[in-house]
Amino acid sequence: MYGGGTIFESKGYKELSLEDPEKLEAFQARIDRGEKIEPTDWMPDMYRKQLIRMIEQHAHSEIIGALPEGTWITRAPGFRRKLAQMAKVQDEVGHGQLLYSAAETLGKSREEMFNDLINGKSKYSNIFNYPAFTWADSNVISWLVDAGAIVNQTANAKGSYGPYCRALERICAEESFHLKYGHDAVVHLATGSPLQRQMVQEALHRWWPPLMHFFGPSDKISVHTEQLMRWKVKMATNDDMRQQFLDMYVPKIWELGLTLPDENLKKNYETGLWEFTEPDWEEFKRVINGDGPCNKERLAVRKSAEEKGAWVRRALLSPKAQYVQPLA
């Protein structure tokens, strides 16, 4: 699961005008031919920095995203759901591991990435700063947050960087279970007792505003964005991904007789686009910058886990160990 990272642009890269024009042209030509870029290839500094930032945020989102669902493992109703919830959470943490390795091939170590997560320098998907009040909240995350993530990841899997594409290939395959599992759980509640139905309806209302934030605000079509699209780093605009998400999932919500908390939400069949009330981007910014209901808890739990395991890692570390970047 992932999303919403696309508004964070990297800073502090070497200006494109300072790059070798011949190398730059050959680099672009390789991407235009449909060939992937591999770790030891020459690449512009802006490409490297933007990818590190993007993949790193994706990795953080996986492991932070496992927290709200993880607390529901022991409380999931029934043995079968406990097994499935556990398998899903395990998948998410595994995705984090795959993505950290992909980012590492670009030259940032895992230790640096973990430091930047905990000290707040590096972001993760904003949606995980909201709490999962009930079992139904956990189900809405499994279904719709993962659905949003799949829209994003399927687009990124066609990008230009080899190690990221390889990681996403595996991640997308595993996400298809999450999506079906989440849908199954939501349908179960929506077609169950009046109380179950009420529970899932309330959860859906709680999660709808963060879901509308999920893909980030409309992209300003900047020179920077256009460059990233030519390099196949950014594969679709935030608006395109949001439209795709609404098109695929709003009908599936409505067919269950469930409502969404936006009376302006409808598809305009002339334009083929969904219309909706503009999400509250001030709240989005406020929460990203640390003032959300769960920001402090997420980072405190993460930091505590890192600190509690530190002595084990120190004890296991061989004095002869040397750091080497992953190869692919």
Add this chain to the structure above:
Amino acid sequence: MNTPLISLDPRITRLGLYEVIPETLVPKSPLDQFETYEAFFQKKVEGHYEHTGPVHAPHPELAYLFAKEQYSRRGNTCTGIAVVKTEDIQATAFTDNDKNIYDLIIPRGEIDLSGPVKSFDIFHMKKRGQHHEHVGRVEAHSAEEAIYKAKQEFSSLAPVVNVWVAATEDIRFSTPEEKSFWDTLPLKKYREPLAYKVQGKIDQYKKEHSSN
């Protein structure tokens, strides 16, 4: 001011955490996450091993265990896993998709033939973006000689953009007894999308709630 952390989940509240104050953070030291290994996956008996991704571990046996969890937990079949320290792999440069890297590998002067002969495993990446596949073994005095031998032996196959060479003794392959690790894979249906069929319930709901 350190405010105690109150969570919706009482178990988290009981951890006795405080709201984080960034200034108090101790940055991780290098190698806190250990060394890097590359993991390979064998889907079918007699099938070739394919690179599946990296893991970080303090020891080859732990790398093997992490690789098993990370890369062979899902899917219906697996018959073997292999891990090797990334630093023990010698990699060639990458070439363009329509070129063969072996054409660019030309011996420079004398190859060192001192020391004992040992076995090396050779891995090919056929196209950029794909995974490295195990293609076979050669006997050589060094990794450098191994790559020239690989050129003689394997360059008649389809063109490759990148080659990895690793001494067989450095690779931790699955043993025949370990194949039973994966016996239970097909039983864990709850991890597969096909285990979740909802259309019946949706149709039933729609039928009961249709306006006419």
